[in-house]
Amino acid sequence: MILAPASAAGLSRRAFILRSGAFVLGAALPTRVLADVAGAGEGAAAVAPAPGTRVAAFIEIGADNTVRFLSPFVEGGQGIATGMAQTVGEELDVDPARIEVECAPPGPDYQVVNGMRLTGGSFSTRSSYPVVRRLGATARDMLLRAAAARLEVDVDALTTRDGVVVHATSGRTLTYGDLATEALALTPREDVPLRDPAAFRWIGKPVGRIDVADKSRGLAKYTIDHAVDGMLFAAVVHAPHYGTEPKALSNEADVKVMPGVHSIHTLPGAVAVTADSWWRARKAVEALDVTWTDPAPTGIATVAADFSSDGMLAALTGSTAPGVSVEAEGDTAATFAAAAKVIEAEYHAPYLNHAQLEPPSTIARFNDDGTLDVWLPNQMPEAFQKLCAEAGGVVPEQVRLHQPMLGGFFGRHFTYGTGNPFPQAILLAKATGRPVKLVWSREEEFKMDALRPLSFTRLKAALGADGMPTAITSRTVGEGPLGRYFGLSPDSSTVEGITEKPYAIANRAMETVTLRHPVNIAFWRSVGHSMNDFFYEGFLDEIADAGGQDPFALRKALLAHSRRHLALLDEVARISGGWRRGPYTVDGTSRARGLAMASPFGSETATIAEVSLEDGATKVHNVWVAFDPGSVVNPAIVKAQVESAVALGLSETLVEQAVYENGVRRDANYDTYQVLRREMMPAVHVSIVESGAPMGGVGEPGLPGVPGAVVNAVAALTGVRVRSLPLANTPLSAA
Amino acid sequence: MFTLTINGEARDVDVDEGTPLLFVLRDTLGMTGTKYGCGIAQCGACTVLMDGAAMRSCQLPVEAVGPSEITTIEAVEADDVGKRVVAAWIEGQVPQCGYCQSGQVMAATALLKQTPEPSDDDILYGMSNLCRCGTYNAIAAAVRQAAKA
Structure with a gap:
């Protein structure tokens, strides 16, 4: 394995701009986080290799002809390891089923997401697809040239067949394993032709996932499953009020003598016990009688003693601060003045936990040579490496990250300040002089997880005499993770899904107001789109109702200029048996349908949901999604990802919310924090449309259309227009 | 000291009374296929x-x-039903992140041992395991497949 050179190539001068789902590196943007990510100065920038070009950094071929691909991306269920194996295997000519994919260590070679490295933003495949194809093709060419030299034949006389070089004339063969050492010593060619897509055997095909067999047999190893020799187990209890500190322990001596206890520690915002088993450590830490400092009595500058979700929402709703324009077109003031009708509505959505099934954990081990090994889940290695170094008092180059697959993704695995156990594990390893495995209990995870922010948007529309919208304005108040963690201002993650809609509404004025949350906030699958497309698409149905239009017909009229969107609308209507809003009766109960569209992460979706009411609760029977990501690498994985995103979208639509009351989070485990259960899961029907547009994202885009489609269906069924999530908060009865 | 019979073998474990079997399996015996998710069933x-x-x-x-x-x-694959379940899980490409799937496979195996030909409602009410990736439909299809096999 190649260790990373000291510097990460001048990242701090580059930028990170999200626009129209494209991911663009610009010229002068937020230096703070980018510098954090780079973790070093820029002195060595000139000698760093161009990311994604050095074959030896990515492809390892064993003498036994095993093939290992070091992936810039971490697998967390989205199927990226299989996609990488398909893509590199196609060009390298190795069956993807034989390729082992491992998450690569930190280092400039792997910064292939436009000069950075992260697994997120639904960027993995679309950012790396040409790079990974070229790596495979370049490596195959090196193997062919090595074989030509060995066999003393012309390279044109050679072909390959699944990991073997074949000289057809003589029948002689050499495995890639036979040739690997010589091949990797050759200078790579930069102009190796890529395979004709018409001849693809694996790309674009529903190839089986390479991790499914192990995951079906309990053999997949997550961070929490790892162990190292001589380690202590650790458990923590965090301050009940976020931001407060342990002041005194009244029974330390009693706890110290509990069975197996090694040591007791106070940490920033927490207390910890190390012991010879995790269960003993947990029992002991929970037995500690801790006095904590007091939170501020009131306000939203911190998580005060009276902080609540309701109070925060009231602050967002009541804000009179001037907004920053994020989209402006035409003359909204004049259009509103001339409107035949004006409608206005307020929408909001709650905080959400990630609630991934794997509780966070970290193993930290200091070695005699001064290096630090850390096992931890993460989706942005350089950022974690840098913070591990800070916590351990070493330099980033001394930190070896071990990055097992993730037991649930959903945006949980960015650094998030206090939102992860690795700094604590490192401090405990340092304090005890032993390797430490720290596991957060589910209760500590629900307490400390960084949350999808609560958000609020006020929408206003002008309608003409014909019932068509002539102007739309929006005011969003809140804070998003791109602003907090990447310094983006204005923060597109607060308004994505409200801005850059494809609808032909000529006059638009969209604004955002930053009002900082005192709680730790996070990316959450589809980020701002997870709520903003609901706000917009719900309001668009309100526009349809106010103008006496059918919601499907209104969208078609507003999208008459876009063949791509019209095709999606037609496709979702087709797979659902033709658009009908309802209500209509099925098996003696009344059902209705709702429609929503979204343009998240470079992909396009049209979603229809069919609902009824069951004991006052919304029952979703079917969800149909027409999904256009431009082109796909693995249609089976794409369908699975869309269905998974639909499930998470339904979860937040129907039942899910993280609620603050009296300065603390109300729910500490799955008994009260509700997530989608089997009985809430509808039939999901996905149709992939490959329009040939530039490749978009896959993991997140299936989600944003779901809340709008369901809530619009509920409105059609009941006449009740719900403007907040989850639906469980609104009592419903049939119209 | 407790003597447990795990996967047909007698195993002596020196743990405190009250220790959940889960942590005996995972931390004492190093059998990490069984996962910790919530701790409250x-x-x-x-x-x-x-x-x-x-x-x-x-x-x-x-x-x-x-x-x-x-x-x-x-x-689980030493058991005929369990073997069919794992095969159906792989054929149906059920897991995504996979973290809940050990538990899902065990729950499905138990269900099919009790109810070899489960109805949709049997699957619905017989398997209350959570899956945050939302693989519920793929799980139900794999259970039906394993029942047929």
Whole structure:
């Protein structure tokens, strides 16, 4: 394995701009986080290799002809390891089923997401697809040239067949394993032709996932499953009020003598016990009688003693601060003045936990040579490496990250300040002089997880005499993770899904107001789109109702200029048996349908949901999604990802919310924090449309259309227009 | 010291009374296929078989196991039904992140042992394990497939 050179190539001068789902590196943007990510100065920038070009950094071929691909991306269920194996295997000519994919260590070679490295933003495949194809093709060419030299034949006389070089004339063969050492010593060619897509055997095909067999047999190893020799187990209890500190322990001596206890520690915002088993450590830490400092009595500058979700929402709703324009077109003031009708509505959505099934954990081990090994889940290695170094008092180059697959993704695995156990594990390893495995209990995870922010948007529309919208304005108040963690201002993650809609509404004025949350906030699958497309698409149905239009017909009229969107609308209507809003009766109960569209992460979706009411609760029977990501690498994985995103979208639509009351989070485990259960899961029907547009994202885009489609269906069924999530908060009865 | 029968073998474990079987499996015996998810028998990631029936090992104190036979995911394919379930899981490409799937496979195996030809409602009410990736439909299809096989 190649260790990373000291510097990460001048990242701090580059930028990170999200626009129209494209991911663009610009010229002068937020230096703070980018510098954090780079973790070093820029002195060595000139000698760093161009990311994604050095074959030896990515492809390892064993003498036994095993093939290992070091992936810039971490697998967390989205199927990226299989996609990488398909893509590199196609060009390298190795069956993807034989390729082992491992998450690569930190280092400039792997910064292939436009000069950075992260697994997120639904960027993995679309950012790396040409790079990974070229790596495979370049490596195959090196193997062919090595074989030509060995066999003393012309390279044109050679072909390959699944990991073997074949000289057809003589029948002689050499495995890639036979040739690997010589091949990797050759200078790579930069102009190796890529395979004709018409001849693809694996790309674009529903190839089986390479991790499914192990995951079906309990053999997949997550961070929490790892162990190292001589380690202590650790458990923590965090301050009940976020931001407060342990002041005194009244029974330390009693706890110290509990069975197996090694040591007791106070940490920033927490207390910890190390012991010879995790269960003993947990029992002991929970037995500690801790006095904590007091939170501020009131306000939203911190998580005060009276902080609540309701109070925060009231602050967002009541804000009179001037907004920053994020989209402006035409003359909204004049259009509103001339409107035949004006409608206005307020929408909001709650905080959400990630609630991934794997509780966070970290193993930290200091070695005699001064290096630090850390096992931890993460989706942005350089950022974690840098913070591990800070916590351990070493330099980033001394930190070896071990990055097992993730037991649930959903945006949980960015650094998030206090939102992860690795700094604590490192401090405990340092304090005890032993390797430490720290596991957060589910209760500590629900307490400390960084949350999808609560958000609020006020929408206003002008309608003409014909019932068509002539102007739309929006005011969003809140804070998003791109602003907090990447310094983006204005923060597109607060308004994505409200801005850059494809609808032909000529006059638009969209604004955002930053009002900082005192709680730790996070990316959450589809980020701002997870709520903003609901706000917009719900309001668009309100526009349809106010103008006496059918919601499907209104969208078609507003999208008459876009063949791509019209095709999606037609496709979702087709797979659902033709658009009908309802209500209509099925098996003696009344059902209705709702429609929503979204343009998240470079992909396009049209979603229809069919609902009824069951004991006052919304029952979703079917969800149909027409999904256009431009082109796909693995249609089976794409369908699975869309269905998974639909499930998470339904979860937040129907039942899910993280609620603050009296300065603390109300729910500490799955008994009260509700997530989608089997009985809430509808039939999901996905149709992939490959329009040939530039490749978009896959993991997140299936989600944003779901809340709008369901809530619009509920409105059609009941006449009740719900403007907040989850639906469980609104009592419903049939119209 | 407790003597447990796990996957057909007698195992002596030196743990405190009250220790959940889950942590005996994972931390004492190093059998990490069984997962910790919630610790309060809500999510089902820790499901094992106890005398052939599904049991949430996070709420099962070690002293309550007694002479019962415990089967974990590590040995599920030694069982004919379990073998069919794993095969159906792979054929149906069920797992995504995979973290809940050991528990899902064990719950499905227990269900099919009890109810070889389950109705959709049997699957719905017989398997309450959570899956945050939302693979519920793929799971139900794989259970039906395993029942047919």
